[in-house]
Amino acid sequence: METLDQETFQELIESRNLTALHERLMSMEALDVAILLESASEEQMAVAFRLLPKALAVEVFDDFDGPTQHRLLESMANRTAGQLLEAMSPDDRTELLEEVPASVTRRLLGLLSPEQRQVTLQLLGYEENSAGREMTPYFVDLRSNMTVAQAMERIRTLAIDRETIYECYVIDPRRRLEGTVSLKQLVLARPEMTVADVTEPNPRKVFTHSDREEAAMVLRENRLLAVPVVDSEERLVGIITQDDVADIMEEEVTEDIYRFGAVQGTERSYFTTRVFNVVRRRISWLLLLLVVNTATASIIAGQEQLLAEVVLLAAFIPLLIGTGGNIGSQSATVVIRGLATGEIRPRRALSIIGREVSVGLLLGVTLGVAVLAWSFWLGRDSEVSLVVALTLVAVATMATAVGSALPFVFRLSRVDPALVSAPLVSTIMDISGVGVYFGVARLLLSM
Secondary structure, eight states: OOOOOHHHHHHHHHTTOHHHHHHHHHTSOHHHHHHHHHTSOHHHHHHHHHTSOHHHHHHHHHHSOHHHHHHHHHTSOHHHHHHHHHHSOHHHHHHHHHHSOHHHHHHHHHTSOHHHHHHHHHHHTSOTTBHHHHOBSOOOEEOTTSBHHHHHHHHHHHGGGOSOSSEEEEEOTTOBEEEEEEHHHHHHSOTTSBHHHHOEESOOOEETTSBHHHHHHHHHHTTOSEEEEEOTTOBEEEEEEHHHHHHHHHHHHHHHHHHHTTOOOOSSOGGGSOHHHHHHHHHHHHHHHHHHHHHHHHHHHTTHHHHHHOGGGGGGHHHHHHHHHHHHHHHHHHHHHHHHHTSSOGGGHHHHHHHHHHHHHHHHHHHHHHHHHHHHHHHOOHHHHHHHHHHHHHHHHHHHHHHHHHHHHHHHTTSOGGGSOHHHHHHHHHHHHHHHHHHHHHHHHTO
């Protein structure tokens, strides 16, 4: 496949050599076209997009991010926009309509056929971030009393507009899920056999109200091609496929990273978000942590006499609180990641915390020995060096305890563990680290 660089694209657009541009775009993969057009101006993107044949245009449109899809739809005539929306899979269409203002959603819904509008409204009716909102209602359903030959004929009939045909779902007359059967099993079976003969009973499934992360975990852990979604009466209403899970995991990881950095997450692109909105999403946590951090200032101010007597103590405050925050954030990161992937289970909380405390103690001793020599070389004061070293051991141990315990506490409280942000752990360790430091200093220096 050929590629088209941005410079050549600009030349073809500016010279209005649309025939050559059409030929070059036709020779490219859909994803490459999408990347190229996203970097162009809105006018250039609209011109180039109109040159694409319908099949390629639909693929390219699917590869655009949400804001780009919205802008492109706004520049199109209603008929063209409606055709694109009709060609989208129901779950991708629902995701797009989630991101646009309500007035735009109403306009775009009006462009759909009655059948597709009903499907879209049904998906939009499920709770946000639920499995029901992420599923597609287009799957291959079979009956257990069908012969394999009849099942293959049904697959051929439905295949054109189904999300996947490699996994089929066996339902009863009330549409309750009985089992699954793969296309491979049907191909290998004799034509006169029944679907019941090759059905895998009791498949893993999720409910429409289940969290989408749970659906992603079920699909990943069981290595499924798709996970069936059932309603409260266990009737099969949709499936979530591998590509949907990839999108879900990307969004969830992005959200967790934002939260761990104490930033209110946004699904919009960084470059399409206004500076004021970026500031607004960051300022709330920072103001809260600023207020909490005044406790550190109060502790230091209360040790004025001790600091006046041993001025060298002040030099090591940044080292201690910085190290405590770093070690605590490392522990929190490990535990949050483990809880998110399922590698760590809440019932093992005590053993995980104990393990992290052991790690913290060893880190503290190792760093304490290093800082003992360095602080003595810096200040030539053996007592202060010993205070710094012992405090570092205590702070490292406390930091791993706090960093590993907080995610479990949040999970127990039914709060997303990712809210245990690095700034939160650092703030807690700032306050406790300074308190321990001066406590050890008063104890040893008064002897």
